[in-house]
Amino acid sequence: MKNTPEKSKYHHGDLRTTLLTVAGEMLKEGGIEEVSLRKLAARVGVSRTAPYHHFKDKNALLCGIAESGFTQLHQMNKSSFKAEGPSTKEKFSSFIHEYVNFAKANPDLYELMFGRTIWKHENSSKESTQKLRDAAYPCFQYQVAMTREWQQLKLLNHSGEESALRASQVLWGTVHGIAKLLIDGIYTDVAHVEEICDYAVDMFLVH
Amino acid sequence: MKNTPEKSKYHHGDLRTTLLTVAGEMLKEGGIEEVSLRKLAARVGVSRTAPYHHFKDKNALLCGIAESGFTQLHQMNKSSFKAEGPSTKEKFSSFIHEYVNFAKANPDLYELMFGRTIWKHENSSKESTQKLRDAAYPCFQYQVAMTREWQQLKLLNHSGEESALRASQVLWGTVHGIAKLLIDGIYTDVAHVEEICDYAVDMFLVH
DNA sequence: CGCCAAAATATGACGGTGTCAAGATTGATT
DNA sequence: AATCAATCTTGACACCGTCATATTTTGGCG
Incomplete structure (x- = not known):
């Protein structure tokens, strides 16, 4: 069928x-x-x-598209983090770069995935929004898991009590913010993506 | 007249x-x-x-609103940075907190100011977009200036060659990203704003 | 003062959008 | 073969941004 x-x-x-x-x-x-x-x-x-x-709504359709976007992003993070060759430090750098480059490569999809069009209120079919969350939430949880490992290996600069969730929120905020500013063409030039990401990595790593 | x-x-x-x-x-x-x-x-x-x-366009009108938003944000940063009482370290913390709280207090205005509705392409009157840039650009430049001072005082964690621009882009990216994720209600609870900001401050400061 | 050009406002119309209601068609199941 | 539910179509409605055109008001000038 x-x-x-x-x-x-x-x-x-x-x-x-x-x-x-x-x-x-x-x-x-x-x-x-x-x-x-x-x-x-x-x-x-x-x-x-x-x-x-x-699809109940136009919104439900958009949720469907975004859904596959989160699956894609999740997949990317996993395969990168599970790679055998690179060191943990290199994987941290890879995460930053790959995340921002994903947004750079699919700007409109990324904009949709994190735009308020989808996340604000409960406009459309609850089922649809639920399916979206079911795709997006594991994606975030995986980032928390990665962050926890980086934290336990004392890679990240920090002084107080450690919290993988908080650290992950800050890290995600950083890559998300850089990606958004880049995509929307506000003050950053797309040509400088790698430099900015490198600088971000350097600011977060403990020295 | x-x-x-x-x-x-x-x-x-x-x-x-x-x-x-x-x-x-x-x-x-x-x-x-x-x-x-x-x-x-x-x-x-x-x-x-x-x-x-x-207004030539609807877009021109929106630019006008966003324009005042940038003036407001710029003003906030200035008065905070020029305050006499707090230490530089405290001012750094204030910047993070105040920025995110500005977005939290005016979510829709902030969304408009940094949304692609306005910044993408040259839809509307060039003059309008130009006025918007004239309001927004000094706002960013001021953040670079603040960052330069924090950098010179060796407040920020970093190992390689220093660049106030790059550091500022990362910092702005972080607050922007946290603000956006918060506003759009994606994975962060608004109740945890201060905690997240505190954690971000701790991750950026040198220890 | 009176007139006129220019600025400001109003009316009508066009193409576009999302979405609902009601009818028509099809495929699978009994 | 008959039935029924899923699927698709047509028509209609209320919005939206914006243009072309007409109307009103204003300020300046002779």
Whole structure:
């Protein structure tokens, strides 16, 4: 039924997947402002209201896209942290760089993932927002776990009582903030990404 | 002509100021989504297109609001940094706390000031965007200046070659990121603001 | 004072958006 | 074959930003 989605198109095929894919393309092409349900439907070749049978809201659709973004980000962190070659210190540096570069590579997706469009209030289907949280929360928890290890190895500069959660919030805040400022083109030049990340690493490591 | 704007109302009074004020109120009340030119015009008591004689765009209006936000933020930083009582170390801590609390107190304004709505592309009147930059840029420069002093006093943890610009970008990134995550309600509880800020201060100071 | 150009405001219209209600079509199940 | 629920379409509504055009008001000048 849901398997073998190759030729088993009854009405349209499985619209849900197609909508997510194409909407993701539109997001990448023209930013969040270019993503409208009507244009999406036209591009897919269905009527304007067809998507409403697979997503309660436009918001629910956007949550679906963001969801895959968090899965992707989570995956990236894991494979980087579990790598065998580099030292722990190098992995810390990798985390900073890779995180910011992920945002740099997918600016509109990142903007969507962390924008208030999605996270504010409970606009759309509770189920959809719940699924989003189910994808995003483990992603953050993994960052706490990584931070805990860096902390136990005395890598991070700090004097008072240690808290992996607090340290993780600060670290995530830093990469998130750098990424946002970079993406939005506020005062940082994209060309200096690596330099800024290197400097951040140096400021956090104990000397 | 532009002076004495008290009783010199010819058509409506000075609409421009009124529009900025009321739009700012609407922003504070219901977030950016509640700010529409039509509702704004209705609330002020003019026709829908009257605002277009004072702002080229909706974007230009938003830039005007954000502009005052940057002036406000700049002012806050200055008065805090120039205070006589506290030590430099305490001023550093104050900067972190006050910045994040500014965002916490005016979430929608802060979101607007740093959102891509305004900074992306050259949508609206160049003049408007230019005025915005003229308000925002000194604000950032002042943060670089503060950072330079902290750096020269050897307050900040760091090993390599010093750069006030890079350090400032990292610091701003951190407070900006914490503020954003907080505002958007992603994974941090607003109740923990002070704790998180304290922890950030501790991670940046040299021990 | 009277007139005129310019600034300010208003009305109408256009294309775009998200979303609901109601009807039509299809696929699978009995 | 008949039925039923899932799926899709059409029509409509209320918003939105913005342009073209007409109307009013103002300030300055002869």
